[in-house]
Amino acid sequence: MFQSVLDYFESIDPILAALYATLFTWFLTAFGASFVFFFKNMNRVVLDGMLGFTGGVMVAASFWSLLAPAIEMSEGEGFIKVIPAAVGFALGALFIFGLDKVLPHLHINFKETEGVKSPWQRTTLLVLAITLHNIPEGLAVGVLFGGVAAGIPEASIAGAVTLAIGIGIQNFPEGIAVSMPLRRMGMSRWKSFMYGQSSALVEPIAGVLGAVAVTFFTPLLPYALAFAAGAMIFVVVEEVIPETQQDKNTDIATLGFIGGFIVMMTLDVALG
Template identity: 50%
Template sequence: MNEFIILAIPFLGTSIGAAMVFFLKKQIAPKFEKLLLGFAAGVMIAASVWSLLIPSIEMAEKQHIIEWVPALVGFMAGIVFLLLLDTLIPHLHLESDKPEGLSLGASKMTMMLLAVTLHNIPEGMSVGVAFAGAAMEGSGITKAAALALAVGIAIQNFPEGAIISMPLCGEGIGKKKAFFYGVMSGVVEPIGGFITILIAGKISPILPYFLSFAAGAMLYVVVEELIPEAQNGEHSNIGTIGTAVGFALMMVLDVALG
């Protein structure tokens, strides 16, 4: 299985989820949306630890450098990178009426799509850097592990695709256009993953930093967006249950396939 197929798997998950706009007549129930958001958070937390941070530490040890240095430096760099994007890019979260980022006069729909695109950047990077590691001898990352990460991201992208496209219909956009926008919000994942492969695959000493960088970027999204949205309002325990299920599923996928 080549890198193009693996990189396309998360994008496929987003596209199938966005297609739910053709099959579901009503908006997603708030309780179910909390469950899905929590599930996505759990998958991303587990992927950050098992698929990215632990391999980063193990790879650093093989390179005879202090094990925690690449993990720490890369992780914090990933946090700062997403913080900068979050501060600069104009975007609007689905459950909010207050735009974030620079005020550039963008439409509400555009800012909603930018919010999701911002969310998808670290996911594409994580799959790309995992595949770059799998293609490198002695990295300790197998193609099965990269595939497990791609499948895990795709599973959590499925509900995200629905959460994106269906509210767009609620904004008066037709189903076909809402589906199109939902699909396009996921395009950044394979593009970001491919760019990451090109960079990380050429310079093996920096791969541990790239792994932890992707982990930091994903954890930023989880803490800044997914968990607050899953815990907002009543029935916050539903979001917690979703997080536990998502974490457990991604953990099992990574251990069983990796």
């Protein structure tokens, strides 16, 4: 089945493939959000474990799918070879850091508000928080497909599809993490679902933009891959991991992280 998927993606334009792949990641977010139609509450232990899993997938994807290829395709030796990855990684982290300070958003625990002060409702602020998470994820998938379009040997359809599968898997609990708190606040099931799935609509946009940018500016690819990695790592360290430490489920969250890392590493090595 995986080979059939690869054959299909190889037969279409890579930018269109980036759109389809990121629509898949959005769909899994929507699937997670749809659980609000069946449950009003999600056990906090389960949620922390799933968020830990999300962090593990993102960290593994950052190295195996983004940083390692970025270093491999860079020219030169020694310190020269790692400069594009180092610069891109730093810029990606600083990009999300800047957005984090400017864009008003609310953490999942509904206690910490960040960014400039805003009269927006808490529901909007929560969706914006998860949207911040999804920008680097869509970008990561897009730049890999852009590398394929540019003919970079280190960028493969298999690697791009594998990354999309991994990102999609970890998007599932993110959909739950948005919709369930909104339902507990008294919002209707339908509105909770709509807010939950809308947080990932930025992924297809970021994916296509990333693919187009790399296609037209091929030398950017190592920087772009590392940029997406830096952005993802910043999100994990600043948002995802601290969120799992709010209650007394740190062991569950840590095991979830390890499990997510293993799953993504296995997918990337076995399929990518």
